[in-house]
Amino acid sequence: MKKKIMFVAGARPNFVKIAPLLREFAKRRDVFKTSLVHTGQHYDFDMSGVFFEGLQIPDPDIHLNVGSHSHAVQTARIMIAFEKVVMKNKPDLVVVVGDVNSTAACALVASKLGVKVAHVEAGLRSFDRTMPEEINRVVTDSISDYLFVSEKSGIRNLKREGVASEKIHFVGNVMIDSLIWAGPLVGRSTILDRLKLTEKRYGIVTLHRPANVDSNGSLIEIYDILRMVSEKIELIYPLHPRSRTMLKKHGLIEKLTALTNLCLIDPLGYLDFIRLMKDSRFVLTDSGGIQEETTALGIPCLTMRENTERPITVTQGTNNLVGKDKGKIYRGVANILRGHYKQGSVPDFWDGKASQRIASMIRGQLADRPGP
16 A cells, blocks of 8 residues: 655745655655645745745645744644644655745654654754744754755754664755756756846845844844945845845945945745855845855855854855854854855765655555554
């Protein structure tokens, strides 16, 4: 009898990670019956639909439509809705990815109902409990049966937390699977022409984390930083809805718009954004996934955080942690523009085959086991 595998995705970063998994499991239809649950944590076209199109993800089998709420309300609504889905469909395995609220909520539900849980991108730690994502990572890893690790720091972190070695599987990075898969399609993107950009003559900004955009003081700091950097090179800033809302709330959207060398645009689809990033001079970000993508692409990355859950992007890749230190950022940009920056190298197993390893491993684990 085919094993029923239920995949969960809820937010933009999840879609990039779930797409290659769905493709690999579809190749094994003789063994698996798969379904996709979209929690609706990110729900509008710019944050969800455009990614399904670009990554060629099939329509979700089930949509929970939870929408945007506080962390507690959103997590609770996902759990209430997902519990009904699990009880009705009785999957053999629930696969969650990343570190968003949907990840922790659905892992909790499945675990409490006695359904095995696989966590893709397990073991990452920033050691900063002020980040909601860090709580989600720790909770999800502690109740998962299969922990699929993208970099070796994850193995060390999980073992330190007492996770049994047989649960931990070093498979590589599914985000890079999507990046490599998209390579031929990215070249067709016309985003540079549409924005009238020249390769390597611009930088990209992506900032959305609460520590950077939720307070007036932080936003004023960011305005000063972007004003300073945009005097050196043109900047393109695709505005996350959260960032746009907070900038409007604190009256800074007009000030940013007035900067002549800064272009604020709506969120981009996956293919357009990868093309924009691939041809940029550098990226200034607070995103976790972008630290990995820039490392794989060999693009300099300045991360406006004091820590990272992806340390290999710093020790081996192209990433530099600069926080909101204007001196570090100024020197970082100046060095990049002079051509002085670390080249980095691609980490082990970031080879486009992580999803293949995961599918093969799950097949081996579940093939002869009875259902729930």
